[in-house]
Amino acid sequence: MPVSPEYEAKVLELYDVALLLNYERGTTEPRFRHTKLREIATPGTNFRTVKIMAPEWTEAAVPRTGLVFDRQKPPSDQTEEPDLSENILPEPVPHILQNLTPRDLETYYWQARNHDGCFSTVTLFQHFIDLLQDEYIRIRVRTVDGKNTRVYTTLASDRLIVEMELFEPKHLTASIVIPDNQTYITGADARSLHAVLGFASPGAKLDTILDLSALQFGSDAGRGGPKNHDLFVLEPIARYDARLLKFATGNTFREAKLSGRIRDNAPNNAWLLEVAQRAKDRWDNRENVPWCGHCGAPPRGGQDLKKCSKCKNAYYCNAEHQAWAWPFHKHFCDETK
Numbered sequence: 067m068p069v070s071p072e073y074e075a076k077v078l079e080l081y082d083v084a085l086l087l088n089y090e091r092g093t094t095e096p097r098f099r100h101t102k103l104r105e106i107a108t109p110g111t112n113f114r115t116v117k118i119m120a121p122e123w124t125e126a127a128v129p130r131t132g133l134v135f136d137r138q139k140p141p142s143d144q145t146e147e148p149d150l151s152e153n154i155l156p157e158p159v160p161h162i163l164q165n166l167t168p169r170d171l172e173t174y175y176w177q178a179r180n181h182d183g184c185f186s187t188v189t190l191f192q193h194f195i196d197l198l199q200d201e202y203i204r205i206r207v208r209t210v211d212g213k214n215t216r217v218y219t220t221l222a223s224d225r226l227i228v229e230m231e232l233f234e235p236k237h238l239t240a241s242i243v244i245p246d247n248q249t250y251i252t253g254a255d256a257r258s259l260h261a262v263l264g265f266a267s268p269g270a271k272l273d274t275i276l277d278l279s280a281l282q283f284g285s286d287a288g289r290g291g292p293k294n295h296d297l298f299v300l301e302p303i304a305r306y307d308a309r310l311l312k313f314a315t316g317n318t319f320r321e322a323k324l325s326g327r328i329r330d331n332a333p334n335n336a337w338l339l340e341v342a343q344r345a346k347d348r349w350d351n352r353e354n355v356p357w358c359g360h361c362g363a364p365p366r367g368g369q370d371l372k373k374c375s376k377c378k379n380a381y382y383c384n385a386e387h388q389a390w391a392w393p394f395h396k397h398f399c400d401e402t403k
Contacts, residue, residue, distance in 0.1 A: 076200065076202065076203050076204055077203075077204045077205070077206050077219060078203060078204065078205045078206065078222065078349075079205075079206050079208075080205050080206060080207050080208070080265070080276065080300065081208055081300060081394075082349075082352075082357075083191075083194065083205075083345070083349065084276060084278060084298050084300060085357060085358070085359070085360075085361070085362035086345040086348050086349060086357060086362050087187070087190055087191060087194060087278065087341070087342070087345050087362075088278060088297055088298055088361075088362055089357070089361060089362030089363055090341045090344045090345045090348075090362075091179070091186075091187070091190060091278075091338075091341050092149070092175065092176065092179050093148030093149050093150060094148065094149070094337070094340075094341065095149070095179045096334065096337055097179075097181075097243065097248070097250065098135060098149065098178055098179055098241075098243065099137075099149060100137055100138045100139070100140055100149065101135035101136060101137045101138065101149070101154070101243060102135065102136050102138055102154055102155065102156040103133065103134070103135055103154045103155055103156070103163065103171075103174065104134040104135060104136050104156070104160070104244070105133075105134045105160070105162060105163070106131070106132065106133055106134075106162075106163070106174065107130070107131065107132030107133075108131060109129040109130060109131065112132075113132055113134065114162070115134065116134055116242060116244070118132070118240060118242065118249065120240070120249060120251065122238065122240070122251050122254035123238070123240050123251070126238045126254075128235065128236055128237055128238055128253065129236075129237050129238070130237070130238040130239070130240065130253075131174075131177065131237070131238070131239045131240075131284065132239075132240045132241075132242070133174055133177065133178050133239070133240070133241045133242070134241075134242045134244065135154075135178070135241065135242065135243050135244065136156070136243075136244050136245075137243055137244065137245065137246060148363075150175075150363070151168070151171045151172045151174075151175035151176075151361075152168065152171065154171060154174075154175055155171070168386060169285075172297065172361075173281065173284070173285040173289075176281035176282075176288075176297055177239055177241075177281055177282060177284060177285075177288075178239075178241040178250070180252075180278075180279040180280070180281050180282035180288075181239070181241060181250040181251070181252050181282055182250070182252065182282075183278070183279035183282060184259075184260050184261040184262065184277075184278075184279045184282075185259075185261050185328065185332065186279075186332065186334060186338060187278035187279050188227050188261050188262070188263060188328050189328055189330050189332060189335070189338055190278075190338045190341055190342055191225075191263055191276075191278070192327060192328060192330065193330065193338055193339055193341075193342035194342040194345055194346060195222050195223075195225075196342075197342055197343060197346045198222075198346065201221075201223050202221065202223075203221070203222045203223075204219050204220065204221060204222065205219065205220055205221070205222050205225070205265065206218075206219050207219070207220065207265050207267075207274050207300075208397075208398055209274055209300060209301055209302050210291075210292045210301075210393075210394055210397050211301065211302050211304075211305055212292075215397045215398070216267075216302070217398075218267040218268065220265055220266060220267065220268070223326075224265075224266065225263055225264065225265055225326075226263070226264035226265070226266070226272060226324045226325065226326065227261060227262075227263065227264070227324070227325045227326070227327070227328050228261065228262050228263070228264045228272070228275065228319075228322045228323075228324060229259060229260070229261045229322055229323040229324075229325070230259070230260055230261075230317055230318045230319045230321075230322040230323070231257055231258065231259060231260070231317060231318045232257070232258050232259075232260050232310070232313055232314035232316075232317050233256065233257055233314055233315055233316035233317060234256055234314055234315035234316060235252075235253035235254075235255075235258065235283075235313065235314045235315075236253075236283075236287075236312065236313065236314055236315065237253050237283060237284050237287070238251065238252065238253035238254060239251070239252045239253060239282065239283075239284065252282045252283070253283070258314075260313075260317075261328075262275050262276060262277040262306075263275070263276040263277075263278075264276075264303075264324070272303060272324070273302060273303050274300070274301070274302060274303065275299065275300070275301060275302075275303055275306040276298070276299070276300050277290075277298060277299040277300075277306070278298045279298075280298060280299040280309075280313075281297065281298070283312070283313045286312065287309065287312035287313055291390075291393055291394050292393040292394055293390075293393040295360075295390035295391070295393065296360075296390075296391075296394065297360070297361060306319075307319055307320070348364065356371055356381040357371075357381065358371060358381060358382050358383045358387055359374075359380045359381060359382055359387070359388075359391045359395060360382060360383070360387035360388070360390050360391040361383065361387060363383055371383060372384065372385070372388060374388070374395070374399060376399050377399045377400045379400070380395055380399070
């Protein structure tokens with residue numbers, strides 16, 4: 067039986083929604099708005115240009131990564147250019163940062179912006195769904211686990227918030243913003259809360275996890291997708307259960323608290339509402355303006371996005387983003403479209 071256009075119009079592609087929310091959140095994150103990366107302290111090294119005395123950093127017993135950012139003055143003409151991973155380096159680029167790859171820049175960009183980001187991302191998704199004003203809106207969930215793919219549709223109202231504790235984190239990240247003298251640290255507490263979104267196929271209780279803030283735990287642990295290229299995690303529950311052991315030594319995931327909504331009284335709630343509205347506007351205009359299937363970016367600088375030559379239905383900023391997205395996209399790339 068053919069699917070009506072009206073039905074399809076009410077189906078959200080979860081992967082695409084995650085791309086849009088992530089992009090709109092990351093590019094305007096207030097804590098790091100208009101900042102440029104000054105230096106990086108990788109495991110085994112220390113800062114050269116600043117001195118951090120916080121015992122969480124100086125006494126860390128786990129591998130640690132430190133990031134120093136300088137906040138720049140906003141453009142005098144008030145243009146609101148987005149903060150992107152490819153423009154977080156200052157000009158001229160310091161010698162100590164010249165060997166960073168695009169993947170490195172992506173990782174550090176998101177590692178900073180995802181500090182304590184789990185509850186913000188869950189709230190953001192909630193705002194996005196609320197803006198649709200349709201309790202019967204459906205979500206199509208697509209996951210890849212090895213050679214196995216799964217696709218199912220569920221009601222957006224049936225999503226769950228999954229709250230757990232993490233014990234003894236395996237990595238510490240500190241981000242410093244100058245001249246604000248603000249330091250954000252992930253992985254310092256022996257016990258910390260973490261929240262993700264859960265989805266269930268018909269008849270199941272919970273079988274898929276979306277973690278939009280996973281990259282706060284570093285590239286090895288936090289990148290999703292079949293080949294660990296993605297900027298968020300969307301995967302079956304068993305795979306996520308195993309992933310959590312990269313975040314921390316222990317967790318309460320199997321005894322997690324499940325709920326349908328979260329209180330939206332966070333200090334950054336007004337900004338999250340703005341982000342959700344921008345993402346909704348882009349979703350509503352998806353037939354006219356596409357987005358990159360890796361990072362969620364729209365066309366920029368008067369240049370069109372590159373179209374997938376097979377399905378003609380996916381778009382990318384460049385060949386690199388297409389290559390990173392391919393391990394996931396290839397399972398759903400329909401050559402007949």
